[in-house]
Amino acid sequence: MSALVAPATGADIAELRQLYYAVYGPHYPAGLGTDPAEMARLIQDPDSLWLVARCPDTGALAASAAIHGEPGSRIGRLEGLAVHPDHRAGGLAATLTEALCAGMLDSGRLDSVYATVRTVSAGPQRVVARNGFRPLGVLPNAVDLSSRESLALYARHSTGVLERRVPVTEVPAPLLPLLKAVESCLGVSYGDVRATSPLPAAGPGPVERLEMIEAPAFVRRRFHERFPDTAGWFYPLHTPNVLLTPDDGRFEVYAYLNRTGGYCSLLTAHPDPAAAADHLEPVTRALTRAGAGYVEALVPLAHHQALSAFLAQGFVAGALYPAMRADGDGFHDYVVLSRTTEQIDFRGVVVEPPLQPYLDCYLSAWASTYLPTLEVAS
Structure with missing residues (x-):
């Protein structure tokens, strides 16, 4: 027509x-x-x-x-x-x-x-x-x-x-198969990237309770006060509508929660993302109780420590966006990590051949994260 x-x-x-x-x-x-x-x-x-x-x-x-x-x-x-x-x-x-x-x-x-x-x-x-x-x-x-x-x-x-793209020198080893899939699908190279062990997770301090503030106008105002420009955060086309903070207020996590679609995006934390990195488990639990069956985060490929923190808390890398964020004359790559509390059923999923390597990567990464390693004693 x-x-x-x-x-x-x-x-x-x-x-x-x-x-x-x-x-x-x-x-x-x-x-x-x-x-x-x-x-x-x-x-x-x-x-x-x-x-x-x-x-x-x-x-x-x-x-x-x-x-x-x-x-x-x-x-x-x-x-x-x-x-x-x-x-x-x-x-x-x-x-x-x-x-x-x-x-x-x-x-x-x-x-x-x-x-x-x-x-x-x-x-x-x-x-x-x-x-x-x-x-x-x-x-x-x-x-x-x-x-x-x-x-x-x-x-x-x-x-x-x-x-x-701005070169990256090393990434946590669980991400290497994803990089190889991107290489084959997009023709970019990660040949100089070293795969190293994820950094050990620090022991989180006690978090007695997390308050979740759902007042979109207030959350937006506070967010823009904390982050007057995008230098301290980057999550394109997402505006936070919820704020999570412990009783003592030592950190604030900003997120976009869509109850209709049952998903949530973690945008950033104040005073910096590292302040909340060790508390991803209670943050994710709070968002799950609020109706988010899927929680995702966008993390720079160059931030080894942040990637390690998410991997340690059960997040699985499912996608990599090369050259996503402009920085001067260069562009930074970002990893999409997610965690779901609902059973994943791939029986109805239809993927074209170019997408198949990514599905294979995710299945392998999910199994490594959530299935126990069986040891045989002789």
Whole structure:
């Protein structure tokens, strides 16, 4: 179908909500397709681009997708890709994706764009792959839609960005298979990286109780007071809405909790991430009680101590995002680590061949973390 593609407008919001309901049902966890105020804000956002496709004959809304950016950042997220069931197999998803990348990535406005795609079928993976996105890993149990689903992480970089990665000298040994998978899928090299033993976890001080403050406006204000710029934190396109702190207030953990989707992202801690690194277990337990069946963190590949702390607390590395954060003339790589309290069921997962090495890596890492090593005594 030769669709009419145009930027979304405020007049489209009612139809867009109907589209996302038709595609995802009542369980879509993002405000992009459910919250009129959030949708209006994104439509007007100069750092983002939202496109819709309409049937040339009837004018009916057939598809929608957006690249969400933010001020001061050169990374975007492809999100809200939806094609009405009556208009599938017409190439609309690829048409919108390519138009968005041309407007935001190829034009030089962004250095990279990432997408988290469903793995219930191969279709979403093929759409992004045909438009220059390459796999970076898997996010098991990442979101609760009609059931708990695993996602795949893909990204597309501007020309020359991957060649400007800042070198890393050593990483904890459990991450080496993930680096090798990235090497084979993206053609980047980690040949000079040494695999060393994870640093031993320090004994955590006593934490009698963690208070969780759920007052989004207050949490945002306090967060920006603590971190007036991004020098002390980096988690693109996430704004904290909960704060966790012990009774004595010696550290504060900021997180984004999405109860609708049943997931949470740990953003940073004050006075620094190390202050809370030894308390990841009670932090994760508190978030699990609050409804997060999946908790993830984004950690620089160069931060050996922070990576070791997360690995020691049962987090498993499922994805690696090369050249994610710009720093002067270079770019830093980041690791996505996650922990889930719900049973992981990969029986319904469909992965394309380029994504398979990442699934194999995760399965091996999860088994090493959670399955006991059997010793045979002679």
